[in-house]
Amino acid sequence: MEDSENTTKRLAPPASYKAGVIKLNLPKKPTSKSKQGSGQAQIRKAGSLWYAIYLPQLLRFNEPQQQEYLNKLAAVLENVSSTISFHPQALVCEIRSSLKYFDGIDAIHEKVDQPIKEALNQLSLPDYFFYAACPTITGSLLLARADINALIYRKENLRSVLGKLSTKVLQLDKEQNRRLYNMGVRHLRDIWRLPSVSLRKRFGSELVDLLKKALGEAPEPTRNYLPPPTFSTTYDLPYKVKSLDRLLPLADELISQLCEFLRNRDLSTSHLILSLYHEKHKWTDININLRQANRCHKSILMLLETHFTNLIIPAPIVAMKIIVKKFDDFMGLNEPLLAKDKPSLEQHTDSNLNQFIDLLKARLGAQFINSVQTVAEHIPEYATQLLAYDNINGVKQKPKSAPLMPRPFWLLNKPKQLVLRSGKLYNHKSITIISGPERIESRWWSDADVRRDYYIALEQNGSRLWIYRERNRRKNWYLQGYFS
């Protein structure tokens, strides 16, 4: 009798549950008496205890999204347990080992409850969850799904508690549910009464295995949570350094540490920050963004060196720190098996080019690296634009149709007015019209009404020009481009 008291207690008792359950919000903690009793010894013997959190609000998301949310919540559970396993809409963590440290299940629950709710709020999800704890993963999961906030210490008591659960907690498909219902099965204990061989035949081995796992009769493989990698390393300089060149060997050292870290984990990085700390000044951050994730020591160092060339530091440097902001999977290059087979030139080219552009960006800034783009527009000055290369990255342009009439390679930023003297046009020298006109009219609906006649012309010094005459306003002649 004493034994059952120690191991199985209940919280605010719902009528159907009797012995074998402890409500978690029990005001009275397990007393020193119970600790001295045989219950404590049995707890140790019983093996692990699993605490399950079930989040039905995740059901409406697709699987990758659920996984993402669970990953974030798992970080909270890390406070109380080192073993966290993922399940559909649920997280289960091992808490037996931390019971003593936190002084009981209530303390653990308290430690988890608020942070999980906060995390759910942050993810803008409804902040509630169901929980339960018992010696098997599947068992605690089923209990949590049934919204029974129960704690069961001993395996022997599992059968009686789980038996009372409705078959809905198994989350079977519709057809199987109907068949179970037609067989007169309403609770799990009804299933246990059926012979397992025929059950396996009718419902597949999954269901039988699930029930076995719930009772602790079958092993439960888990997929454990691995915290995301973090890398941050600091180097305190023994003396103040004024010259950035002197810093390079030290940066070299830090970067080798970083590359070693990445290599060991088969990762690469595409964004890292190097912070330089000064005395009595705010630190300087150098953002190193890589177009292509990389872990090549040489190229990262070269980028850093390029960043250093333009950097002005407010004060001598006393410490240096590298933090990796973004980890990526490492993508190796595929080498052809036979050396003289077609080399994967394009892949090489892409990676080389990305490194090259990273280098240019580090030195000049992203705004100076441009790509030419066309715009569907009749007026020449609007038909082309320079875009920062970063903005168009990844957007594959569909091939555009070219205009029918010849167009010049150079366009002046602003058309230059030509001089008309005694019936002849002059730029630097006299101009002869070769062909034309090509009429371009557009924007008549706005104030910037454009009506022009374009001509191809030749200046006496040999320049091939693209000139136009306004048809509205003052009918002036302008030079707009060079056929180069």
Place this chain on the structure above:
Amino acid sequence: MKTYSENSTKTLFSKAHKDPCNHIEDIQERISDSPSIEQLINRNANVWRGCDMADQLAHAQSTGYPEFDNILPGKGWPQNGLVEIISSNWGMGELQLLIPLMRSIVQQSQWILGVSPPHLLYAPALIQAGINISQVLIVGLDTSCKDALWVIEKALQTQNCGLVLTWQNWLPNKVLRRLQLAAEAGNTLGVIFKHADNKNSPSRLRLQIRNSSPHNAVFNIVDITVIKARGNFQPLTTKLKIYQN
């Protein structure tokens, strides 16, 4: 062994000083034994003759203009190195000359980089010329000269820029030499557009574009002079029809 060699050098010196006639005879003897100049040249890898260079460049990239190919050593653009194109002003067909080359470079999925062009490069014209504009990069119109040179050098050193175009009116020979070496290292062709010729330039190829007739320019036709090319002896000029219509 050591003593023997010391002795022999002593006797040689004493002979030369004492009797000049003997010395000449000695030299004559040696000449008769020694290999011919041809052999000497062939033996030394660092000595080469300009006229042989043309053959080495036989696999060059055609310019797309047969008359122009004919006056270039190797019948086309060099594989790497610097090319200077000199025209008294912009708009004399200097880009038109490069269009077939640019087209083939884009087809080889290499990139074209333009460094500090004088005006806005007009995208519809590039499309008209059959050049995929997504493989054309332009670096800053207003970057400083120092940065521009840095970009040119880096671009020439990288192997995936097939062509580096730059508009630099005056570069000292020292800089040109450096760029030429960079282009050789990266196996890239760099083209410098300029207004004035720079004698003694270390570039691989120097071209000048002129009007076909000095007073009366013709729209379609220009004169192209190869001022210097490795493997050429004298300047060659041809008339080139650069625009089809």
